[in-house]
Amino acid sequence: MLDEALAQIDPWQAQAILAALDAERHDRITLVIAHRLAAAQSADRILVVADGRIADTGTHQELLARCPVYQRLAAAEIVEEETACVA
Numbered sequence: 001m002l003d004e005a006l007a008q009i010d011p012w013q014a015q016a017i018l019a020a021l022d023a024e025r026h027d028r029i030t031l032v033i034a035h036r037l038a039a040a041q042s043a044d045r046i047l048v049v050a051d052g053r054i055a056d057t058g059t060h061q062e063l064l065a066r067c068p069v070y071q072r073l074a075a076a077e078i079v080e081e082e083t084a085c086v087a
Helices: 011-024 060-066 068-086
Strands: 046-050 053-058
Touching: 046 060, 046 068, 053 060, 053 068, 060 068
Parallel strands: none
Antiparallel strands: 046 053
């Protein structure tokens, strides 16, 4: 279980860690708790929690298509990454 393991890491380091995790998690159950969507994008199933309740569940693409909470998180993450690139 990883609980906000990438919270204090820049996006480039986080990508390297996620790639290493993806290579090792096959045939294993891995629970990742994260605010960054990059940490969840490759998951088989993502649970979106809002106000202490499960708002939706699905793949990254499914949630982008139908879940307003997930859509807002994705939009906020894009802005954060763009700001980091400019800084």
